[in-house]
Amino acid sequence: MKQVAEQAGVSISTVSHVVNKSPDARIGDEARSRVEAAVQELGYRPNPIAKNLVKGRSNLIGLVSDSIASTPFAGQIVHGAQDEAWKRGFVLLIANTEGNAEVEAQAITMMRGYNVRGILYSTWNHRGTRLPAGLADVDRVLVNCFAEGEPAPAVVPDELGGGLEAARMLLAAGHRRLAFINTTSPSPAREGRLAGLRAALREVGAAESDLLVLDARPEQEGGYAAAEEVVRWGATGVFCHNDRVAMGLYDALRERGMRIPEEVSIVGFDNQEVIAGHLRPPLSTVALPHYELGVRGIRALLGLEPVPPTGVLTVPCPPVPRDSVAPPGSASPRAAA
């Protein structure tokens, strides 16, 4: 800036007014032209570090993620957060901790050192967590997790609503003999989706005695292993804890020569991109709103979105109907024979 001022023959503050387009400054047209020419010639770029240091603020927002790579989900949170941050003139400073507490503490210290506007703290799976010490006295929003014990604003998926939507797809097609292959891991997803399923049964007055609930490993292998009990139970509609479980169930039912959806209708959860739409038949499922969680997290941090008094904002999990649900007993006589 000093060089620009010297070359243009003006003061440094004049350069600053021109470069920063200060609305109140009275700069003559000629001086302005000389500054602009010098800026061009010297390739001067305003330095946001210096600017932030002077103004005591930055256009950075920190995003601490416990896993950016292990699942496609964390990437969607980053994507949504970044789109919304850019829209508001902010840039994300991202740190991936892979759950390492030391890396996490360092990342938060570093972000605070860069004077971030605030910090989003996100986890790849929806869960309760302890608020890291470094986030106690800074603007922060938890994304896909919530603070246990202490209050902190949080944005999480509506697991109960998602379970309700999943079950409604089966019930609306007429299924009453149902199985739910849930996960073995205690989590808001496990409890919430089951509660949603039960609420859906109550909506239509269906008997809980016609529901089989199983716990299985939340991967293809879990769905495959659960098939035997599901078939023995005579379920015509199966809600799977996630799309990977549904994929394993598809394999097991096909090995038994059973057709989907004619003999068994199946609904998944997650809407996992590389799987759900590409099974045969394409899987009806419920989407986890990770992109939206990132967007809402930024909005809550910037005060653009009110967080309810509970401190927790829930984001809907929308149904994604495809071709794995049909009315019960829709197998043709030839196939059933």
Added chain:
Amino acid sequence: MKQVAEQAGVSISTVSHVVNKSPDARIGDEARSRVEAAVQELGYRPNPIAKNLVKGRSNLIGLVSDSIASTPFAGQIVHGAQDEAWKRGFVLLIANTEGNAEVEAQAITMMRGYNVRGILYSTWNHRGTRLPAGLADVDRVLVNCFAEGEPAPAVVPDELGGGLEAARMLLAAGHRRLAFINTTSPSPAREGRLAGLRAALREVGAAESDLLVLDARPEQEGGYAAAEEVVRWGATGVFCHNDRVAMGLYDALRERGMRIPEEVSIVGFDNQEVIAGHLRPPLSTVALPHYELGVRGIRALLGLEPVPPTGVLTVPCPPVPRDSVAPPGSASPRAAA
């Protein structure tokens, strides 16, 4: 720092020496204790922005990615880059452009404004690209892509070597009647994997006339649709352009009552986490080394890894043998009947 100096009754430069642990400074034990007590009491944190501004450098490295969310792959590049950057005392400033040229230009300007040590420019799929204007005069390394026209250091997967490894798995089991379901999209992956397959045929003196090469959409639907021609050709071993294609081929062969690997052996590519190890049988494949690309990109940027005179460093794609390859004709007589 001024407040710390006042409270401790020392000069600002003494505070600086103590805080920065300057090796050459001679500070009395008593003054040092007073400074440390004041730092503690006032909760002083050194400000890296101010420090960088003074020293004219930062501990930031920029990472521009064209897609962090659309595939699980970009996340692995970020993960590898971040692990290596942290190890070297650097932090990643990540921008996700989703291929938007304006966002990309803004991101690069912003990163340069923050005085980054250098910039990694990465793409989710391996391809040639034009070097963005903002990267012309800054330390930069391309990751998973290479500059067309102008020279720039690049780190990319060894597609040819990967194709060689994939084909060797089938050839080593004794297969000679082969099919390759390649992709329809022209790319280094398409050309490289085919060249590797041909090199593998030459290694064992196999005839090219026993190889069927098909182009298909690089998703499950492409593999499913290709099955008919593969079966008509009588291939006993099939190399698929990626794991998603292999998954579609599995579905189509099973519908025909054919068994994998007893009747048809299959090899994929990518080692896509949510699919490859969870098919029935688990898929033998070749891994795309995205994590390693991120690590090597940082190392090349920091001058810790020599980049060959071609400007392009290739990273091996290692084979991941599982259970989808067996010798031809290993179906039991009962099953064949």
